[in-house]
Amino acid sequence: MIAWDPTLETGIAEIDEQHQLLFRRAGSVLEAVEAGQGAIEVKRTLQFLADYAALHFETEERCMRASRFPDAAAHAEIHQRINRRLMEVAAEFNAHGATARLVADVEALMRGWVTVHIQEKDRALTDWLEANAPRR
Numbered sequence: 545m546i547a548w549d550p551t552l553e554t555g556i557a558e559i560d561e562q563h564q565l566l567f568r569r570a571g572s573v574l575e576a577v578e579a580g581q582g583a584i585e586v587k588r589t590l591q592f593l594a595d596y597a598a599l600h601f602e603t604e605e606r607c608m609r610a611s612r613f614p615d616a617a618a619h620a621e622i623h624q625r626i627n628r629r630l631m632e633v634a635a636e637f638n639a640h641g642a643t644a645r646l647v648a649d650v651e652a653l654m655r656g657w658v659t660v661h662i663q664e665k666d667r668a669l670t671d672w673l674e675a676n677a678p679r680r
């Protein structure tokens with residue numbers, strides 16, 4: 545099971561809340577698969593996860609622009625890669641259904657990509673925001 549972990553906290557409330565919801569939504573996808581819910585429900589939760597991730601990345605990218613974050617381009621590129629992976633996972637579900645591989649891929653995506661991204665890149669961004677942008 546994937547879960548939010550307090551070490552992922554960045555200290556910026558808006559970003560932390562979005563990260564937490566992102567993890568909850570990924571959990572909903574896995575629950576839907578494990579509970580054997582119908583394809584429509586799994587598809588809906590996967591779609592929500594992808595849409596919500598895109599919205600969250602927009603928030604971060606807006607903060608990067610507003611504060612002139614120096615590593616913005618590289619950071620946004622990782623967002624695009626995560627978005628692409630989310631779309632690939634959705635396509636995988638459409639093609640093969642709720643397989644063990646789908647569950648493993650969603651878990652790997654959240655554990656590997658998203659967790660590492662938050663710990664390393666989002667931490668660097670939020671440290672920069674703390675120092676260079678007025679606290680919200």
Ligand SMILES: [Fe+2]
Pocket residue numbers: 604619623661665666
């Ligand atoms: Fe990010």
